[in-house]
Amino acid sequence: MTYNALVQTLFAQRERAGRLAASASVVSGESGAMAQGMHVRFWLESEEGRIRRARFEAYACPHLMAAAAYLAAWAEGRTPEELLAWEWRPLADSLQAPIEKWGKFLILEDALREAARKIGKPGRCGS
């Protein structure tokens, strides 16, 4: 498997890797499972209707690791609505992900949307 320069750069970027401490302003969303070969979780902290900080955890291939790192950075400063409207295909193309991995981008999308939907809802912390 070969990886383009963007994948290599994002794979090495781990400043947004990890968790956010539980609080009333923090939500999480996850999708996949290790047994499926991919498991991803996003942590979002919101403030006045925008994402203040985003973090990710991932058990995934380099393309999806890179995609999760990209998405965590991209999410900061955006509204939950923008996150819900995110579409995976342009990112998959930029990363030159092979077609057999496209389904994994849907797992990524599911995790991001689950977290975005929880913003502003009661009982969301750490869920």
Added chain:
Amino acid sequence: MRTASLYFDYAATTPIDPRVAQRMCECLGADGAHGNPSSMSHAPGREARALVEQARAQVAGVIGAPPASIIWTSGATESNNLALFGVARFHRDRGRHLVSVRTEHKAVLDPLKQLEREGFAVTYLKPDTTGIVAPEQMEQALRPDTILVSLMHANNEIGVIQDIAAVGRLCREKGVFFHVDAAQSAGKLAIDVAAMQVDLMSLTAHKVYGPKGIGALYVRRQPPVGLAPLIFGGGQEQGVRSGTLATHQIVGMGLAYELAALEREGETQRIAALRDRLWKGLSVLGVELNGHPAQRMAGILNVTFPGVEGESLQFALRELAVSAGAACSSGTDEASYVLRALGRSDAQAQSSLRFSLGRFTTEAEVDAAIAIAHREIPALQALAPR
């Protein structure tokens, strides 16, 4: 992009020993052995023939066989094909059942699948969780119509060593031909085909610091094993394997085997010590050993890295030339069928790597590999959701 510079893939292939390369170059030079070894009517042909026969004796000596029992081939894959198809087709009137193991190399499993398509029945034994096949399993699998058992000496992915002598004894008692794929073990383990009661043994040069593209099949001479040829032509190699003999390749294999035998004991101890050093360094990362902890080759260490996805594992350790599964099938994303046969899950099998060490591996290289693993693996493990 950082590229692999630390070579830990000796089980896939070895670099050619400089002494072997020099001897081969001498064969290829202006004063080299350019005659056809089958042209016995002139001096260049006879000179080439003498070199071929010297190499035949060198290879035969490593496995305790008479030189005339060595048939030159293009490598272990061809040797396995010749052994399996050759025996099955020659003896098809005696029986149509063969026995092998799920963890064999594809160069054995794929010919067996083809034989199944040709009407033969094959029993594939499942090893225990360490990769060992008990001789009792083999005994239970034998049937009145069994004509051949094929069992690899040392597994290419996990390095586990099978009890060849016990299975050989059993096969001889039952009148069943016994083929051994010794691609990984010849020149590295003590082998005596007569004592082990082996009828056919596949050998290759490129796992023992010889050239690629040359191998051999040992075929017992007394009493003879009937073998149907796969390649027809000039009738070389007792009519079993036609084709002009590649003198320089054969000379390279001969010297490679002779050197391997001469240096085996010291080399095995040195490589085992390096392997143990590598294992000690990796084990603190929570890795799991695949294969039998003691009954295994000195140079092969197969480990699972729990909590690290397989492709990311390989990418993170791309400075190391290591294998995920066999080199011959690692171009696919499928989990190793060998590790799956040992009971590992798909995820565990995909999160496993084979480190294989050899003659030119140094302590500094092992320490560098440990340092790279310590830099990358904890970070990836910490990234996995819990």
